Amino acid sequence: MTHHPHPSAGARALAATAPAVYVLGAAHYFTPATLERGKALGLDGFRFYFAGRGGVLGNVEALVVSSAFGYFEPTLLARMWNSARERVDPREAARVHLECAHLYGREKFGVVGDLERFCAAAEAVVAAADPAGLALFAGYAAEPLPDDAPARAMQLVVVLRELRGSTHLLAVVASGLSPRVAHYLRRPDDFTLFGWSDDDVPVVTEADHRAYADAEALTDRLLQPAYAALDDAGADALVAGIERMEAVRALGSP
Numbered sequence: 428m429t430h431h432p433h434p435s436a437g438a439r440a441l442a443a444t445a446p447a448v449y450v451l452g453a454a455h456y457f458t459p460a461t462l463e464r465g466k467a468l469g470l471d472g473f474r475f476y477f478a479g480r481g482g483v484l485g486n487v488e489a490l491v492v493s494s495a496f497g498y499f500e501p502t503l504l505a506r507m508w509n510s511a512r513e514r515v516d517p518r519e520a521a522r523v524h525l526e527c528a529h530l531y532g533r534e535k536f537g538v539v540g541d542l543e544r545f546c547a548a549a550e551a552v553v554a555a556a557d558p559a560g561l562a563l564f565a566g567y568a569a570e571p572l573p574d575d576a577p578a579r580a581m582q583l584v585v586v587l588r589e590l591r592g593s594t595h596l597l598a599v600v601a602s603g604l605s606p607r608v609a610h611y612l613r614r615p616d617d618f619t620l621f622g623w624s625d626d627d628v629p630v631v632t633e634a635d636h637r638a639y640a641d642a643e644a645l646t647d648r649l650l651q652p653a654y655a656a657l658d659d660a661g662a663d664a665l666v667a668g669i670e671r672m673e674a675v676r677a678l679g680s681p
Contacts, residue, residue: 432652432655432656433655433656433657433658433659433661433662434651434655436655436657436658436659436661436662437651437653437654437655437656437657437662438647438651438654438655439662439666440548440654440657440661440662440665440666441647441650441651441654442647443666443669444587444665444666444669445591447669447670447672447673448584448587448588448591448669449588449591450673450676451584451588451669451672451673451676452584452585452587452588452589453588454531454676455527455528455530455531455581456476456480457472457476458527458531460527460530460531460534461475461524461527461531462475464523464524464526464527465479465523468514468515468519468520468523469514469515470511470514470515470520473507474507474510474511474514475511475520475524477492477504477507477508477511478507478508478511478512478515478517478520478521478524479520479521479523479524479525479527480496480521480524480563481495481496481508481517481521481563482516482517482518482519482520482521482522482524483518483521483563483566483567483569483570484517484562484563484566485517485518486512486516486517486518487517489501489504489505489508489509490505491562492504492508493505494562495562495563495566495593495596496563497596497599497606497610498596498606498607498609498610498621499621499622500607500621500622500623500627502622503621503622504622521566521570525570525582525585528578528581528582528585529573529578529581529582530578531581532577532578532579532580532581532582533575533577533578535577535581535672535675535676535679536576536577536580536581536672536675537577538675539577539580539668539671539672539675540671541664541667541668542576542577542579542580542668543576544664544667544668545580545583545664545665545667545668545669546576546579546580546583546668547661547664548657548661548662548664548665548668549580549583549584549586549587549665549668550572550583551656551657551661552587552590552653552654552656552657552665553568553583553586553587553590553653554656555652555653555654555655555656556568556590556650556652556653557652557653560593560597561590561593561594561597562593563589563592563593564586564589564590564592564593564594565593566589567585567586567589568586568589568590570582570586580668580672581672584669584672590650590653591646591650594646594649594650595642595643595646597649598641598642598643598645598646598649599639599642601642601645602638602639602641602642602645603638604635604638604639604642605629607623607627607629608629608631608635608639609639609642610623611623611628611629611631612631612635612636612639613639
């Protein structure tokens, strides 16, 4: 079958889903159930986050994880990653972390109808995405999907989140901005949570603001070919699925 791109439908779906995908794809990170699974592995919440999210990269050096995560202060990341992988193999941590996403999906999204159509649309985007330069996305895209729709949908939201996150990091670097400055511009209130000290707070210039705006625009341009795999029906299914799942998540926060 010949693939015909649908740039306008894809652009609509990308714009409509990006904010919710960012929130929804991380919704399982620090739930009580996830924290309990991490504790069973001997990991506190922060270490389980690093080992679980980064574990798709394998049992690699901290510098590799730092290159894929981008925004964390490197010595904090190295301390968390190295102490976590002394206790559990990162690939095992990743498997359990994804199981936490599945559990979240099963608990929350069983009430959401038509998730099969959402899953088909999300899988089309993932399949059309070029993984070059997107290590963390590639790691998640390579993971097998569960069969049941609520768990499958949640994992696909996680994969879409990593697709945008990896692409955005690439765009930040390509725009001449350091990830530290980009992180401060995006999340100033979370700057120290990511391991940076007050001494690391950058002096932000107009050029930095322009570079960040360029990075945001470049992110969308780089994602367009993947989302162009969606025709109007696929775009509608992706948007409707994300909106319904996000509505359920918002009702039951965290």
